[in-house]
Amino acid sequence: MNRRVVYTRGGLPADVLTIVEEPEPSAPECGQVLIRTRAFTVHPGDLQTIGAYPGKTAQPVPAGLEATGVVEAIGPGTRVAPGVRVGGRVTVFPQPGAWSQWVVADAEVVVAVPDELSDEVAAQMLANPLTTVMLRREAEEQLAFGYDGCLVQTAAGSSVGRLVTGVSQFHSLALVNVVRSERGAAELRKRFPDVPVVSTEHPGWADEVRTAADGRPVSVAFDPIGGKLAESLLALLTPGGKLVSYGLIAEEPISVHASTLLDRSLTLRGKNIGRWLSEASAERRASDVATAKQIALGLKDQFEVAATYGLGELTDAVELAVQPGKVGLVLVRPW
Incomplete structure (x- = not known):
């Protein structure tokens, strides 16, 4: 089974976020990469979006945009970024539904993680x-x-x-x-x-x-x-x-x-x-991702983790994420 974080209405994230179980994803198609998630960060911006969501939804909305994990499979004929390979660590952003044990990601948002970076830094490697x-x-x-x-x-x-x-x-x-x-x-x-x-x-x-x-x-x-x-x-x-x-x-x-x-x-x-993905050209995105990696490598001591939680402790993780004065982001390990 795959456990995924979703919401069906706007409101306080601690109140509206829930975990659903669904079948594990099937093999990825062309243009997709299947990732087993190792960690994701709870960004305040993600929570603001959930809080401002208008009304109720007909179907559960998957939460989260950034996560890090290991590539399990690459869809046939899929072009991937340099360094992305089966068994290798990657980070995805922006990928709707990233707060999940398994992510079927669009290949264009999958970025290889340098060996020098820990999962804690890799989970923060792109958005910030x-x-x-x-x-x-x-x-x-x-x-x-x-x-x-x-x-x-x-x-x-x-x-x-x-x-x-x-x-x-x-x-x-x-x-x-x-x-x-x-x-x-x-x-x-x-x-x-x-x-x-x-x-x-x-x-x-x-x-x-x-x-x-x-x-x-x-x-x-x-x-x-x-x-x-x-x-x-x-x-x-x-x-x-x-x-x-x-x-x-x-x-x-x-x-x-x-x-x-x-x-x-x-x-x-x-x-x-x-809006970065839709506004930037492919060349600009590639340049920006390369710069983001260099920032992560050069300033990795600044990528602090305020606390780490399991997926079953999601409410605690969300409540800490919005508390002022904390240093670093909140990390969730989904397995």
Whole structure:
């Protein structure tokens, strides 16, 4: 039998996610790869999608988009990425229904895992690094940033935030990190002692960001939170600057008067890693995946696991995944 995580309605993920049993998948067809899953991570973005799902569904919706495992079979005539072979470890993203003991994946989303990476890192090898690649591209496309501009990012202690910091250091990009608490700021300073960190616990945190920028204009801001914090980031941007919104953590909307954007020629840009597969060309996807692998290899110490659960402990895993202040992602071993 195959055990799979599904949901039939929107709501709190801990309440609506269930495990169903179904027959093991048959042999893969052309264009498919059969994978025995070894681990998957519970991404907050996955849970936000489930929580926002409208109404009830006629059929159970398989959950999850990323997992790592071992190739059991490759469909006849299937073209696979370099290194993908029967018996080899792979990671898939974005593959709907990845939270399952067995995954029949589209070959185009199957990526070979380097031998140097553990399952814990492999399970995180694509979604967050690809998000980092996507964000860095947004910064590079902002002309002022490439000369003397400074980047500011919120939720800097998150899994994506730590990768953005590591990549920024590697490429010598000016960065100021923003976190919600002084405790989180202290932790981040230990990891990256050369990167300034500001806590929004302080009433004057925006002025602290300007001071930390050390005279550089704030050209680009990354924000997965939204709401009032995003509005404050817009106020920090230099004329011609860009705010990249890539998450939905805050419940309140971003309230922006047109004059805020018009008077200083600001750009408010939304990015969603879930659209990467459809928006990027085949050549761009291959390049991005290669870069994601290099990020995983170069920053593997930043791919932390907050806790590991079995599939029968899914409710506990989901509840921990949404708790603030944890370090790393929640991992589930489905066998």
